[in-house]
Amino acid sequence: MAFEIGIMTFGELTEDPLTGAVPSPRRRVRETIEQAKVADEVGLDVFGVGEHHRGDFVGSAPSILLAAAAERTERIRLTSSVTVLGSEDPVRVWEQFATIDLLSAGRAEIIAGRGSYTESFPLFGHDLRDYAELFREKLDLLLKIREQNPVTWQGRFRAPLVDADVAPRADGETIPIWVGVGGSPASAMSTGRLGLPMALALLLGPMTFHEQTVDLYRESAAEAGHDVDALPISINAHGYVGRTSRQARDFMYPYFAKGMAENNHQRGKGLLLPRAAFEAQSSPRAGLLVGSSQEIIDKLLGYHELYGLNRAIIQMGFGGVPQKEHLEAIERLGTEVAPVVRREAASRSGRAA
Template identity: 40%
Template sequence: MKNVEFGLDTFGGVTRDANGDHVPHPQVIRDLVDDAVLAGSVGVDFFGLGEHHRPDFAVSSPEMVLAAIAARTERIRLGSAVTVLSSDDPVRVYERFATLDAVSNGRAEIVAGRGSFIESFPLFGYDLNDYEVLFEEKLELLAALLTEEPVTWQGTTRAGLQDQRVYPTTAAGMKAWVGVGGSPESVVRTARYGFGLFLAIIGGPSERFSAYIDLFKRAQDEFTVPHQPIAVHSPGLVAETDEEARDLVRDGWFEMRKQMGRERGWPAPTPNDFDREIDGGALYVGSPETVARKIASTVETLGVDRFDLKYDQPVQHDAHQQSIGLYGEKVVPMVRDMLAS
């Protein structure tokens, strides 16, 4: 097998204290910095922070938190998961991440996407009726900016640019991905603009995404662009035993799914749904051995370049820290051994 990378992602979900109360946002953010420092110390390759603008998530400015992490780490790569490009300005996105790249000595990555929620659209004055054109135009502009050459661009969602340079430049360019939930159109768009494909697999068996990976490779060939890396992002938590991991995650998973169901019209989850997602779906919950076997199977089946575990289940912070330690020290070496053999 090729050299696969292993990362951790978090949306900055608000954790609980020992009494079951929500931890205040400032403490959650400080805890996230500690999480990333721990991840770097146990050999994790990448740490990604999501952008949200709602009370159940603490991070609205990933680059600020990532800069704090950069000051306390030396090797781990740092990026968004995702930057909500549709409601941001591509010029400012480039500038902020180029600055992070300088601060971190070349470790910054952009993962651009539409985001899991829509709160940022009214917050920043964007019309949801422009959902498609906003992302299409802004992704096109971001791709041009990442060349670090003078950009001439015209669209309908922001002022045009004429032979415009944007600063700071980076030392060696910057890796950039597009977060995709699984639509063929999004996969083809990602290929057309030369971004890496960052697949969010949050439900069902991972093998059903094989067709999207094949489409991505074929689209790159048709557009005659160099093949870019492919990453997978899925939720989970590692504990000492399968039973401990399931007990830690169960209540929070049901609470989160019920909340999302109320917002999006999903049916209420059942106990079978929880077990099914762990046993054969996209929930990587269990002992180091259980999670390692499942990750190895996903990586081998899909042939991806990186696997990211979204570890921020709604539990206490010490459970996150335990999960990060086990992931870096036990799960990742096991997966590497499994793939090598």
């Protein structure tokens, strides 16, 4: 499998730590579509929009943003990152992404996850005590909808379907469905048993953070009779591609620290990230993908060697990175990083075979 590289955003509305300015929601959604357009133009493979239901994000309806991006792009794949499936209706999810698939001539995909932020559950009338079971049941229905039409299905959390016609269908044969996994052994094992692609999320920590996750995923897939070598794995991580190593770190740090302090308040009162801790997380064996183009190349190839990854999606605008610098980083990722990583990953995979 070819190595794919992309970008993602949640559309944060964060106060700029240097100027104090806060972008309007209108400005942020327009910037999001511009990011997709530039990512497509510079040859990146994937553009993702994540889902949050709070006033400091504009990503409450990723499918609408992705539909708009479909009209401004030609080749890049368009994915949710992630769809919080436990609080969604799988029928509606399928209808929305099948429509994106038609608009984009077959470029839509879904990354379904439980969601590390839980504001959508009470918002849509779900009990958080059902958090895990909601996801399992709704993933089962989403996969059933993908596999057959009309569909007959019965579960606990929604009305049954009897010969239901769920339309439209995909533009091509199918729509890829990945499962987003944050490190839960149970999630990795269930994803492996289903034979679905796994999208790993890495906020902070060492590159090796997901070694057990990947091992459990592949062991479970093999036990269930799936071809392990045919199952894609991705890493979704924060980063920034700068002109130089120092410029990248100096530029990213105040925005990333601001985002960690203000956009993570559901995990407590926000996470204070001293500069020394940020520098440690930017080191060669740590998870953040920040540095010069060559540093990002080296780290992505390190991830490829470590996990056998087939894809990396980088969130480069976290904390309200200004659009000019964000687009410059996207261009570097597409023109300076991606071609080298694809070539080297293909070469190394060929030698391994």
